[in-house]
Amino acid sequence: MTIQKDSERNETKYLRKFADFAGRRVLEIGCGEGRLTWQYAKQARSVAAIDLDADGLRVATIDRPSDLQDRVYFSRAESEHLPFAKETFDIALLAWSF
Amino acid sequence: MVHALSEIRRVLVEGGLMIDLRPILDHWPIEVASARGTRQTGRFQDLPLGTADDQVANRSMAQAEQDGWFIREQEHFFLFSYSWDTPSEMEEWIKTEWEDFLELDQETKKATRSAWSVADADSRIRIQMKMVITRWKKLP
Numbered sequence: 001m002t003i004q005k006d007s008e009r010n011e012t013k014y015l016r017k018f019a020d021f022a023g024r025r026v027l028e029i030g031c032g033e034g035r036l037t038w039q040y041a042k043q044a045r046s047v048a049a050i051d052l053d054a055d056g057l058r059v060a061t062i063d064r065p066s067d068l069q070d071r072v073y074f075s076r077a078e079s080e081h082l083p084f085a086k087e088t089f090d091i092a093l094l095a096w097s098f
Numbered sequence: 099m100v101h102a103l104s105e106i107r108r109v110l111v112e113g114g115l116m117i118d119l120r121p122i123l124d125h126w127p128i129e130v131a132s133a134r135g136t137r138q139t140g141r142f143q144d145l146p147l148g149t150a151d152d153q154v155a156n157r158s159m160a161q162a163e164q165d166g167w168f169i170r171e172q173e174h175f176f177l178f179s180y181s182w183d184t185p186s187e188m189e190e191w192i193k194t195e196w197e198d199f200l201e202l203d204q205e206t207k208k209a210t211r212s213a214w215s216v217a218d219a220d221s222r223i224r225i226q227m228k229m230v231i232t233r234w235k236k237l238p
Contacts, residue, residue: 004180011176015117018117019117027109080102086109087114089110090110091117093116094106094116096121
């Protein structure tokens, strides 16, 4: 099946308009296979991306570019129990998750 | 969901931003689109489970604002397209990914197949989803 998503790139355009990711510590909730993660990760200081879907996280980890290996982390976690200390992030991105 | 917002607030620095990006059910249109033009063949029916999800999310965000956890700074609606080569591929996707929250009636399926069968060779089946993006700022 050949499916195209957001060929007009509206999502990326508005995401960048709404937040400056440069040098920020970002928490992404509902990252799935990382489709959205790759739209801003290069600008961010670090990214912790979580999801409950282990298959999606596996794909995201495989797709992670080598230059982002030490800045982008994927893990399985629930948004109701975030495994992070308080005041860890500058931006929280709810990616199609609510 | 309120508990999730409480957790997000906990892990954000003071003045940190929460970006909420999600689709909103709104009887999304289905189109047969080619380089030469676009023809709308119908719209989805939103199912109760899907609209209930949207309402829960909206209520939770409103509650978080009312409780002084976050302040809404900016909001915008935009379109996010999905497209497939054939009507069958679209129908399969709906069945496996979206069947809990929307559906397509037989008349629209028939109209889409019919329009696609006589359309240009580069035609694709396209759905225009309504999206909302909101920027919230954490309050002290």
